[in-house]
Amino acid sequence: MAKKAKESKKEEKKAEAQPIPPEGMPFPELTEEQRKEIEKKMKEVSAKVEKFAKAAKEKFENYILGVSILPPEKKGQKEINTLVLVDDTDSQRMTKSELRDKLAAILTEIGKKDDIIPSVLLSTELWQACFDSNYEHLQTIAISQPVYDKGVLDAVRISEIHKQMVLKKFDKYIVSYVACGALFRGEGNEKSDIDVFIVIDDTDVKKMTRTELRDRLMSIIYQMAFEASALTGVKRQLHIQTYLLTDFWEILKDSASPVIFTFLRDGIPFFDRGIYMPWKHLLDMGRIRPSREAIRKFNTSGDHFFDAAKRKLLQIGVEDAYYAVLNPSQAALMMKGFNPPTHRETGRLMREVFVQKEKLLEPKYADILEEMIGLFKKWEYAEINELSGKEVDEIMKKCESYRKRIEKLFKQIESQADKESMLIIYDQAVAAAREALAIESDKEVKDATLMKMFQEKLVDTGKIPEAIFRKLEIVVNAKKDFDSNKITQSEIDTAERESRLFIRTMLEFVQRHRMREAERKxxxxxxxxxxxxxxxxxxxxxxxxxxxxxxxxxxxxxxxxxxxxxxxxxxxxxxxxxxxxxxxxxxxxxxxxxxxxxxxxxxxx
Structure with missing residues (x-):
């Protein structure tokens, strides 16, 4: 029995040291009282560690990268284990062991009152352990709970959890899982993403093509990134780049891509089967260099990008600027009641309608539109092949000026259209009401008595439903608000909709009456x-x-x-x-x- 109990305790201690599995560890069922007690203790522990982290930051300013709570080492432990990650990249006055011991002594004194036992981890030691294929620190951080973090702890936690998921699913295919980017260099900020590179072994693929293998693995690996984010609560985006081993080797031999060389120079292996670190050492030794052909290609790519930049400037200065002035001009004409005009008609109509007839637009804006249309035609016929940055700036200023003026013109047209629309809506609804009343009465119907007569002759007698009468009331009230300049666009839209329904009902009522009369006679x-x-x-x-x-x-x-x-x-x-x-x-x-x-x-x- 004693032997079994001893083995059980060993298993329990071993389980506590394991990182969080991808699917989450199974927990025993807790009563509501136990759950509340655990939450209360966690709040107390978090408050103490937050106080400790604040004091540590005040003492060491920008050197503290993160503080997190570690699981207890034994059951019933009252002391709070914490991990303090320290940036020691610029430390030169003492050795790493001296620095770690000194920091540990000071931090232990700070946390002594609250039973906090700090464990100091230097950032260079953390990364060096990864270079030595020792991932114990990564696993420790993965199961910790950050209280203060500049981003490094979160980056390590989500990357480590994601790595465990990937290895559990695709162990035989993964050659290297390498963290990279500003956060791992200690240069990150609140907006920095978490970058990782995954190299997949495709040298022994037989049942599918290499591309199919990469695509299948990528889709699952990306899904695992979302699961890791949900499990850890890390909000930063985990940005994953996957490479097939054969493709990466070709890139490495011939490419002058700074991305690949940065990956080798600054990357930190969270998992490696002995492929990545030799490459990294060869790079440090100067044995990995881009070929002359790759260098020439990299050099000539500048010409291609320069030509592309000129084409984009030409497109921005001609095509994009052309549509930036043409489309709102066509919209203004359509608002005025014209059918959608062609680009050839637009310039002429804008001048005739808004400059000469309506006097709503100054001639210089019609000149700008015609200039843009003419420039676009020259571009279509390849009469111009490039524009300077200065010319593009001038065109953009003209377009901006034109757009602002057309926006003002649009509001003027809308105001006129609203006025005309409201009058038409009201006149049509009243005319329909008069026509319906003419069936029941030979008396002249005046505006002042229209609503009263409609109510008495048609609604009260049951010939027209009350709901239809309310639609007429909406139109009449909208006209009153319009006359007093209190109407809104929403009210105009509602009046137009209700007016259409009212007029259609009145038309049907009158037609039915006339048909009955015609049939009767x-x-x-x-x-x-x-x-x-x-x-x-x-x-x-x-x-x-x-x-x-x-x-x-x-x-x-x-x-x-x-x-x-x-x-x-x-x-x-x-x-x-x-x-x-x-x-x-x-x-x-x-x-x-x-x-x-x-x-x-x-x-x-």
């Missing part, structure tokens, strides 16, 4: 060829038979004029627009119908 007659319907209006009539529709106008004596061919659209238009429906036909008109349809004409009731 339609005369059905029987003649030798069948049955015909006679729709009699005040100015004429329509003769509708199964195979054709005809029309005729009344003469002054009541007889019919020439009978002409017609169609259903004319009947519908005449009834909906039309005139008053009459109930009688003169004897002369009846005789005309008999002559046209046959003397045996019979009235059907």
């Amino acid at each position: 339609t005369i059905r007659v029987k003649h030798k060829e069948g049955v015909a319907e006679i729709v009699v209006l005040d100015k004429g009539l329509f003769i509708i038979t199964p195979d054709k529709i005809e029309k005729s106008a009344f003469k002054e004596d009541g007889s019919l004029g020439p009978i002409k061919a017609s169609n259903k659209e004319e009947v519908d238009a005449a009834v909906s627009e039309g005139g008053k429906v009459v109930a009688t036909l003169s004897s002369k008109a009846i005789e005309n119908l008999k002559a046209h349809l046959g003397s045996d004409l019979e009235l059907m009731v």
